[in-house]
Amino acid sequence: MKAKILAFFFLTFASITTYAQQVVNVDIKAGMAYNGITKSNDFDMKPGFRLGVGVDFLINEYWSIRSSFLAVQKDVKKKGTKEYPDISEVSEYSTGSIAIDNEMEALYIQVPVLATYTLEINYLLSASFGAGPYVAYGIAGDTKTYIKATASSLDPSATGEFNRYWNKQPVEHKYKTFGKEGLKKFDYGLALAAELNVGKHFFVGFGAEYGLANIKKLPKSEGESLVGINKKTASPHRYGFDMHVGFRL
16 A cells, blocks of 8 residues: 555656646755654754756646655654663662663655645735645665663662662663654655745745654653653654755746
8 A cells, every 4th residue: 555655656747747838837846854754752853955857747827736856864863861760669779770772773765745736925925825635755774773771779668679770881782763663664645845936046045844654663751661661652754844946948
């Protein structure tokens, strides 16, 4: 089913380009993307690149269908330490802290298909607003996880069981982002875009997207899960924002 959906959007993109001899604009674009993962305490948003080519199939004076073939870097990371004033219920210690240094690299090929409305402002400027679905496929990236759990003062009244991760060597883990241990390669969702067109060739724009696919079932916090503080899991989604500039050929 996923392969059929992906094939549909690629065929849509290819079909649109065959109208190049008619009323079709072709463009190149590049910019910066900020991406994150919902429901996870282990990762924050991180900037990455977003570049590609697009086609704009004109339906009439105001409406068009815009599609693009993009390479999008959707990396996320987090570094910091969280203090726990009372861990006696989950360990033999009274207080503790968890230090993490996590980074997930993820490069996607992405194809949005947006219904777009363009409003002329004056002879030089016009504004475009688009909305529609996108599909994405992960092709490369590595994930690195570093977790160090430090506890202090043994607590005779503690009710928690011995946990082998406190005060031991850091947990270090590296794997391919889209490998066996990693995320699902296929993603899809909804996208919005707004662009300011300057003359016939130049434009600057902003975009937002929200993934509808569960990329993988993950602990809400891997560090907390290891030491027994928080065993909850979540099915996160991707989300992101971008800023870009482009040139219409």
